[in-house]
Amino acid sequence: MVKVMWGSSLALAVALLLVTVANIPVAEGVTCSPTELASCSPAFMSASPPSATCCAKLREQKPCLCGYLRNPTLSQYVNSPNAKKVASSCNVATPKC
Structure with missing residues (x-):
């Protein structure tokens, strides 16, 4: 029961994080948005x-990964x-930032 509640709480926290974090601009036409990684949530969890x-x-x-790693809110997930x-x-590959 505790594992289910912890997993649900973590999934909710990640979902809220993905919705509330602002886009991080990067060159080369890529729009850095952690919400783009929502399809990875099941594997991350x-x-x-x-x-x-x-x-x-x-x-x-x-x-965008280096920007995510520099963001204190996102780095723990990345x-x-x-x-x-x-x-x-x-x-x-994990970037060397």
Whole structure:
């Protein structure tokens, strides 16, 4: 019961975070918006493999990852073990910022 409540609370926190964080501008025509990674939420929250949509969005948002890492609100999610597993599964290298 506690695991279900914790997982639900974490999912709600991530959803709220994704909705409330402002876009981070980046060159090369990419609009950096963490909401673009919403399709990755199931994989970020569990050990489930990322969907093809998640991987496509993660590759699209790759130029934005350093900005997300510098953002104190987002860095804890980008640096999480599950986020690193998702990135690895999608063949997206962790950026060296």
